[in-house]
């Protein structure tokens with residue numbers, strides 16, 4: 001990797017520009033309280049609220065939340081319905097407040113798999129908040145990192161077929177522009193709650209240089225303090241992007 005990559009990514013930044021979160025552990029949180037899994041998902045929405053607010057206060061530019069993966073469609077039908085319904089109701093309830101707080105809402109994922117009602121609500125929230133300049137809140141729904149790379153490759157191939165692009169021009173920057181997070185910096189920090197230590201087909205392209213922060217805390221127990229602790233842990237890390245420590249030090253003094 002070049003000096004350029006390190007420079008662009010501000011290796012000395014104390015606050016991540018972009019945080020991505022795998023929100024895991026709702027089911028276990030509910031089970032430990034002898035409650036149905038959906039109670040865990042509902043409690044998870046409170047954590048989403050706290051984390052969005054705190055990320056905004058910390059000056060984070062973008063927050064990407066993995067709300068529903070391509071693979072989650074294989075869960076029992078009633079759980080899928082509960083999650084879709086929760087997403088719809090949360091959007092209806094929270095969009096106006098997020099807009100007041102200058103948050104820009106964006107959805108990434110396979111929209112064609114979502115109900116028309118949910119698609120309309122998403123489009124409305126995106127339209128309402130599109131000119132906001134504060135935190136960009138990206139919600140990944142029916143999303144998978146492999147799906148994202150495939151849809152990007154398909155669209156690029158289409159542009160080649162139409163003569164808009166030349167395959168020889170394809171480089172990282174150009175390919176990134178076809179991916180769902182186009183226009184946002186790569187996540188600097190990935191947080192996963194719930195004790196598992198894996199990426200689970202999340203942002204496969206974009207997490208190339210992310211710092212990873214795994215915690216046992218179940219998602220409904222994750223709030224402002226846990227997010228601040230994750231950011232503090234990030235601030236203590238040396239990000240090298242393939243360079244040596246000495247090179248990174250020189251860059252941060254420049």
Ligand code: FPP
Nearest residue numbers: 023024025026027028044045048067087090
């Ligand atoms: C994983 O926990 C969590 C999910 C699959 C859903 C996350 C969704 C929310 C928090 C609510 C909706 C979000 C927004 C942005 C409105 P799990 O069910 O896999 O938990 P387990 O591993 O303990 O079973």
